[in-house]
Amino acid sequence: MELIQLPICGALQPHISKALYIKQQAEKTVRFKLVPRFYGLWAFMLEASDAMTLNFDNGKLHNTAPGNIYSGGSGYVPIDFEIPCKTEWILVLPKPHSTALFWREDANHFANTMYCVTDANKQLRILNDKINSFQSVSAKWEAIEDYLLQKIGYAPANNINYVNNALTMMFKHAGMVDIREIAKNAFTCDRNLRDSFQQHVGFSPKKFASMVRFNALVSQCLKQPVSKSLSETSTYFGYYDLSHLNKDFLRFTGLSGEKFFIQDQGINQLILE
Structure with missing residues (x-):
């Protein structure tokens, strides 16, 4: 390609x-x-x-x-x-x-x-x-x-600043964030941050943070040595156990973790970079 x-x-x-x-x-x-x-x-x-x-x-x-x-x-x-x-x-x-x-x-x-x-x-x-x-x-x-x-030839709504501040924190901490703390650091309240995310991103900050965490884990697994266990990596990213992680694999990809990693990754690498 x-x-x-x-x-x-x-x-x-x-x-x-x-x-x-x-x-x-x-x-x-x-x-x-x-x-x-x-x-x-x-x-x-x-x-x-x-x-x-x-x-x-x-x-x-x-x-x-x-x-x-x-x-x-x-x-x-x-x-x-x-x-x-x-x-x-x-x-x-x-x-x-x-x-x-x-x-x-x-x-x-x-x-x-x-x-x-x-x-x-x-x-x-x-x-x-x-x-x-x-x-x-x-x-x-x-x-x-x-x-x-x-x-883009017009000024965006002022609440985009709340969203950008929250996104920065989410990516910095690989999605492992408290939404109330994120809202506080973005100088707004939970409800306003949620409404602002629906407007500018398309869904809630909680959902987006879970996507960031999941993709950070997948990216790490694709880079790390095969000898490093998925259980160890999942714990690092805040999953309680492999069952908890597998629920996210099914929710986000429709595959188990095992089946996901043996597939051709196609353009997933572009999304994860």
């Missing part, structure tokens, strides 16, 4: 975590379960790519078609993800607080789902035409950046 990290301009850096050009020409598809997604999603599926299916465990099935634009929010429901033999995308991962900013709607409308937005408005139709007519990846990415810059 060819993977190129695209340069993000200064004005977009506070709002975008990663921008990637992904291309694959393989003999067989790669199928795997995704870890919880901190980031929203802009997926620009280029015309050379094969169609793809994403099966959400909340009953939502998404069939993607080449030459289209897809967008969605952060998510924690299990997704069965299959990378086709022939793949060519530009993938943009907004930071956790930025879904509402790009769409100017509460992020809970986009959590745990994805939409085809090619025909959502005139600007997106024009953008899609440009992407599929330009030859170079750099020209395609420049057109996408210009569009995203237009989307």
Whole structure:
């Protein structure tokens, strides 16, 4: 798989975590379960790519078609993800607080789902035409950046500061945080922090913290020597025992821990970085 990290301009850096050009020409598809997604999603599926299916465990099935634009929010429901033999995308991962900013709607409308937005408005139709007519990846990415810059051309709500402060603390402590203490450090109350998270992230701070903890554990397990036990790692990340951890594996991936780690990790590594 060819993977190129695209340069993000200064004005977009506070709002975008990663921008990637992904291309694959393989003999067989790669199928795997995704870890919880901190980031929203802009997926620009280029015309050379094969169609793809994403099966959400909340009953939502998404069939993607080449030459289209897809967008969605952060998510924690299990997704069965299959990378086709022939793949060519530009993938943009907004930071956790930025879904509402790009769409100017509460992020809970986009959590745990994805939409085809090619025909959502005139600007997106024009953008899609440009992407599929330009030859170079750099020209395609420049057109996408210009569009995203237009989307953030207004001041976000003041309560985004509470969310950003809370997110910083959650990532710093690998999700092992007390929400009341997080709210206090963010200079707000529990209820206001919860409402602010629903608006900007798409779900509660407690749910997001549990995603951070789980992904931190998975990332550590993928890096550490095989000899180090899962039981030891789970204790470090605040799980009572392996049964407690396995409930999170089933809740977030739909697989047991054992089955999750033997699967091809696909783009999970990108999410976990």
